[in-house]
Amino acid sequence: MNETLQAAVEGISGRFKVQTAEFRGDVTLLVPNDQVVDICRVLHDEFDFDTLPLETAVDYHPKTSPRFHVVYGLYSTKTHLYLYLRAPVDGENPHISTVESVYKSANWREREIFDLFGIIFDGHSDLRRLEMPPDWEGHPLRKDYPLGYEEVQFTFNFDEIDLRKPKGER
Amino acid sequence: MREIQEFSLDDLKHLLSPRALTGETVVLNMGPQHPSTHGVLRLILELDGETIVNCIPDIGFLHTGIEKNMESKTYMKAEVMTDRMDYLFTLGNNLTYALAVEKLVGIPVPPRADSVRVILTELSRISSHLIWIGTSALDLGAMSVFLYAMREREMILDIFELVSGQRMMTTYIRPGGLWRDVPVQFNELLQQFIDIMPKRIDEYESLLTHNSLFLERTQGIGVIDIPTALNWNVSGPTLRAAGMAHDLRKTNPYCGFEQYDFEVPTQTTGDVYGRYLVRVAEMRESVKIVQQALDKMPMGPSLTYDNKFIPPPRSEIGVSMESLIHHFKYWTEGFLPPAGSVYAAVESPRGELGVFLESDGGPKPYRVHYRTPSIPLISAFSILAKGHMVSDMVAIISSIDLVLGDADR
Numbered sequence: 404m405n406e407t408l409q410a411a412v413e414g415i416s417g418r419f420k421v422q423t424a425e426f427r428g429d430v431t432l433l434v435p436n437d438q439v440v441d442i443c444r445v446l447h448d449e450f451d452f453d454t455l456p457l458e459t460a461v462d463y464h465p466k467t468s469p470r471f472h473v474v475y476g477l478y479s480t481k482t483h484l485y486l487y488l489r490a491p492v493d494g495e496n497p498h499i500s501t502v503e504s505v506y507k508s509a510n511w512r513e514r515e516i517f518d519l520f521g522i523i524f525d526g527h528s529d530l531r532r533l534e535m536p537p538d539w540e541g542h543p544l545r546k547d548y549p550l551g552y553e554e555v556q557f558t559f560n561f562d563e564i565d566l567r568k569p570k571g572e573r
Numbered sequence: 574m575r576e577i578q579e580f581s582l583d584d585l586k587h588l589l590s591p592r593a594l595t596g597e598t599v600v601l602n603m604g605p606q607h608p609s610t611h612g613v614l615r616l617i618l619e620l621d622g623e624t625i626v627n628c629i630p631d632i633g634f635l636h637t638g639i640e641k642n643m644e645s646k647t648y649m650k651a652e653v654m655t656d657r658m659d660y661l662f663t664l665g666n667n668l669t670y671a672l673a674v675e676k677l678v679g680i681p682v683p684p685r686a687d688s689v690r691v692i693l694t695e696l697s698r699i700s701s702h703l704i705w706i707g708t709s710a711l712d713l714g715a716m717s718v719f720l721y722a723m724r725e726r727e728m729i730l731d732i733f734e735l736v737s738g739q740r741m742m743t744t745y746i747r748p749g750g751l752w753r754d755v756p757v758q759f760n761e762l763l764q765q766f767i768d769i770m771p772k773r774i775d776e777y778e779s780l781l782t783h784n785s786l787f788l789e790r791t792q793g794i795g796v797i798d799i800p801t802a803l804n805w806n807v808s809g810p811t812l813r814a815a816g817m818a819h820d821l822r823k824t825n826p827y828c829g830f831e832q833y834d835f836e837v838p839t840q841t842t843g844d845v846y847g848r849y850l851v852r853v854a855e856m857r858e859s860v861k862i863v864q865q866a867l868d869k870m871p872m873g874p875s876l877t878y879d880n881k882f883i884p885p886p887r888s889e890i891g892v893s894m895e896s897l898i899h900h901f902k903y904w905t906e907g908f909l910p911p912a913g914s915v916y917a918a919v920e921s922p923r924g925e926l927g928v929f930l931e932s933d934g935g936p937k938p939y940r941v942h943y944r945t946p947s948i949p950l951i952s953a954f955s956i957l958a959k960g961h962m963v964s965d966m967v968a969i970i971s972s973i974d975l976v977l978g979d980a981d982r
Contacts, residue, residue, distance in 0.1 A: 426913040426915070427913065427915050429915055453803050453804075454803050455806055456927060457942075459940075459942040461931055461940045462940075474914070474929065476916055476929070480803065480819050480824075485916065487916065508805050511948055511949070511951075511952040512948070519640075528587070529587065529588060531584070532633075533632065534636040534981060534982075535633060535636065543641055544640065544641055548641075550645075
């Protein structure tokens with residue numbers, strides 16, 4: 404691990420309860436759900452991680468706890484290093500605090516995650532859908548979202564499939 | 574039929590000024606069907622007379638669910654969809670995806686493939702900037718630049734067609750190297766282009782750089798400063814025009830960019846004109862990089878030696894049973910990378926283009942996320958547009974060079 408990155412990781416793990424993992428040179432910290440904003444603020448103010456290029460989520464359905472991971476990719480324009488954070492989010496109660504107060508760019512990233520995963524960002528200034536229409540039902544990037552293909556009917560199962568086909572209404 | 578629910582003023586109350594509710598200012602839709610929005614971008618403008626008080630961008634009209642779709646394809650088949658996102662930087666989309674898969678699996682890439690990758694993505698950058706210089710001049714009323722820019726872009730597309738058989742949706746850069754080696758005519762055609770291009774860039778500059786009408790429309794318009802740009806994660810030429818020499822090709826080199834000698838052009842004004850100057854200078858630098866890469870291009874294979882992750886050569890399939898089995902397994906089942914997640918990023922003509930790739934150890938990506946430069950750029954419209962006229966909005970939209978396919982995915 405790079406020395407500058409090592410210092411940042413040690414600075415964080417001394418103050419917060421985090422787990423460190425390294426894969427292919429990418430250093431990821433697994434951080435508690437309720438301390439994301441504090442950790443981001445420390446990394447932003449003290450360790451020069453001044454941009455947030457990546458914020459997305461991963462769905463581990465059918466696991467419910469934690470069902471989601473919100474992934475943050477922080478980048479420093481001074482040291483040119485990436486640091487990744489992962490915060491678990493419960494499937495029954497998908498809430499996490501917004502990091503908008505630290506990185507303004509989180510505004511649209513979090514709107515996108517809310518739109519596609521249904522994770523609610525507490526304290527977000529403008530939590531509307533970003534990609535899907537405002538009246539859309541469901542969150543498409545969840546693993547249990549129906550894919551919506553049409554079943555192929557053959558002579559032996561024509562009636563059976565015909566019964567559960569949607570008939571011109573949504 | 575369900576009734577289609579639309580935005581109402583109540584939903585957007587927190588983004589507009591209180592004057593909008595009393596009717597003192599007018600709320601106006603610009604787009605999604607508007608010739609200057611470069612695609613299907615809807616801007617909700619709050620206007621006081623002709624001055625923009627607030628600008629609320631609304632995207633999603635081109636959302637095609639590519640990230641969801643890629644989850645149900647094998648790693649090789651999912652790549653075909655990456656071309657369709659940023660349709661002006663298709664080879665760069667391939668490259669980002671290939672870099673992410675290579676990082677995830679640990680596939681070594683031969684030096685010749687790296688050289689060709691550099692040449693082709695730099696050509697893509699020039700072609701994207703050509704479209705940009707043409708359309709943004711067109712938006713400001715300078716018609717002829719567009720025609721000249723299209724002429725040179727055609728030369729680049731001819732090179733793409735020569736190497737891959739496709740003009741735009743090439744899928745030429747694959748995990749492990751290239752689809753196949755470049756044909757023999759490649760060097761000659763490329764050298765012709767390199768010889769012509771700098772003179773042609775002079776031509777565009779003679780039409781625009783000192784054109785007083787162009788200066789009037791662009792200087793001091795849509796200014797953004799470095800701290801704001803970083804906080805909104807604006808990258809690429811928009812950030813460099815504000816004065817920060819940040820370029821992933823220099824700071825986090827990929828594909829051997831560290832061995833080429835090039836400058837990162839910057840300006841300090843941060844306005845539309847600054848972005849114009851940065852992009853024109855970038856085109857010249859790209860031509861320089863292409864020339865160096867062509868001169869240095871090593872001989873050798875264009876695909877990795879690790880045969881587990883590449884299809885077998887066609888010549889072997891007819892004579893080797895193992896190759897035939899591998900060919901079949903490769904295209905039906907795919908390969909199995911280790912479980913884990915990686916992020917790889919390249920410098921696109923608009924900024925940082927990255928791929929977040931998570932694998933669960935199966936043959937299909939568990940989650941693919943494209944971190945596209947257009948989203949932060951569009952979200953920054955609310956800052957860029959404030960206090961300008963509606964007609965300046967056209968200049969601002971074209972200056973940040975947005976691609977809606979890139980933003981909506």
